[in-house]
Amino acid sequence: MKRWIVRVGIALLIFAAAAIYWLFYDNRLPRDGVFPLDLAAIRAEAARPPGPGPERIETETISHMMVPRIAMVAGTGWDKIDIVRVSHRLVFPDRSILIDTAFDEATAREAKVDSYDTAAWKRLVRAMDSAAAIVVTHEHADHIGGLIASPHLAAILPKAVLNPEQAAVSPYIAPLRWPDGVRAGYRPLAYHGMRAVAPGVMLIRAPGHTPGSQMIYVRRADGREFLFMGDTASLADNVSLERIRSRLITDFYTHENRRAVMLQTMALHRLAEAHPGLILVPGHDGARIAALERAGLLVRGFR
Numbered sequence: 001m002k003r004w005i006v007r008v009g010i011a012l013l014i015f016a017a018a019a020i021y022w023l024f025y026d027n028r029l030p031r032d033g034v035f036p037l038d039l040a041a042i043r044a045e046a047a048r049p050p051g052p053g054p055e056r057i058e059t060e061t062i063s064h065m066m067v068p069r070i071a072m073v074a075g076t077g078w079d080k081i082d083i084v085r086v087s088h089r090l091v092f093p094d095r096s097i098l099i100d101t102a103f104d105e106a107t108a109r110e111a112k113v114d115s116y117d118t119a120a121w122k123r124l125v126r127a128m129d130s131a132a133a134i135v136v137t138h139e140h141a142d143h144i145g146g147l148i149a150s151p152h153l154a155a156i157l158p159k160a161v162l163n164p165e166q167a168a169v170s171p172y173i174a175p176l177r178w179p180d181g182v183r184a185g186y187r188p189l190a191y192h193g194m195r196a197v198a199p200g201v202m203l204i205r206a207p208g209h210t211p212g213s214q215m216i217y218v219r220r221a222d223g224r225e226f227l228f229m230g231d232t233a234s235l236a237d238n239v240s241l242e243r244i245r246s247r248l249i250t251d252f253y254t255h256e257n258r259r260a261v262m263l264q265t266m267a268l269h270r271l272a273e274a275h276p277g278l279i280l281v282p283g284h285d286g287a288r289i290a291a292l293e294r295a296g297l298l299v300r301g302f303r
Contacts, residue, residue: 023248027074029262035206036193037267039275042217043225045194046202052221053200054090054097058299059289060120060127061086062102062146063113072284073237074246081235082286085113085142087124088228089302090201090218095132097198099216099228100283101146103176110175111142121146123302128156133197137230137283138213139166140254141176148176157186161197163205164188165212172210206232208260224297226279227271232264236288239268239280 046053066080085108088099102108102124108116128134128150136144147153147160167188169178189195195203200219207213209231216228231254233239244265250256272280279297282288292298 024070024246025075026247027243029242029266030259033259033263035260035263035267037204037264037271039271039278042194042202042204043219045196046200046217046219048196049199049201051199052092053198053219054092055221056091056299057218057220057226057297058089058091058302059086059293060089060102060124060302061117061286061289061300062120062124063108063116064286065111065113069237071246071249072235073241073243075243076237076241083234083284084286084289085284086289087127087146087302088281088298089127089131090198092198096127096130097201098127098131098134099218100136100143100230101128101134101150103142103145104149107141107145107149107176120301125150125152127302128152131156131159134160135197135203135216136160136162136166137216137228137232138210139168139170139172140210140231141173143230143283144173145176148173148178153179154182157182161203162188163203163212163214164190165207165210168212170211172212206230206264208232208257208264209254210256224279225275225277226281226297227268228281229268229283231283232261233268233280234283235285236280236282237285238265238282239272242266242269 061084063085065083067083068078069076069081070078085102087102090097105116124146129152193205197203202217204215206215215232218226238244242265244261250258293300
């Protein structure tokens, strides 16, 4: 009897270890396939609209939440890191464009954030009202949610440049939903590959994290180049280490296409090595975004 108990115990330990490895450490990269990310082509397309790019890029941080690093970067450590929800504003001399809209306080509380900045939310609402255009990296509630929850949604939706997947009724925006009738007559922007939407501002299709995921390239008026990665790379370490989110997140929470995200992450890693001057902006990396603000590359707060 004791020998049987020992064998069962060993089998259970092996199963638990395998499950932990699969959920938190597995990061086997594809050996074939490639995601095209050609900076020269991006630059050429972004230069098509006449005029200079934005003069500065402002960032409003709406909320903070501490999570284990290994959840967001597979195979790393269990130390806690700051996951932020943010909105960025591209400021031109005569207009502004928003990138991502974070989420409202009710949605944030449902997501169990540790802190929420109500004053920042009010500034974001005003920024959405005054923006010439609003784009989002993807259709999760912490990126498109501020738009959907805006008290002036009917008035500002025509300014939102959403692709068809982002504008669709889909489970990806849960717990939010589009109000009945608000999308009547709205025409999303269907495009393949890349599409310039303003001088120096380029959308880059990158389905994987969600069907409507895209990255956004920005060339500032002074020539500095930025790539807003959304949740293709939530953290800077996703790119530098070529490690995506753990399977616990990708398979049970976000339900994303791991192979597609891995190919995109590998492409971003190669791009960063080839072009060290390109500023990669992760979707939720509190430490990285704070460092970019300290360096003056992003301006803290909407002005």
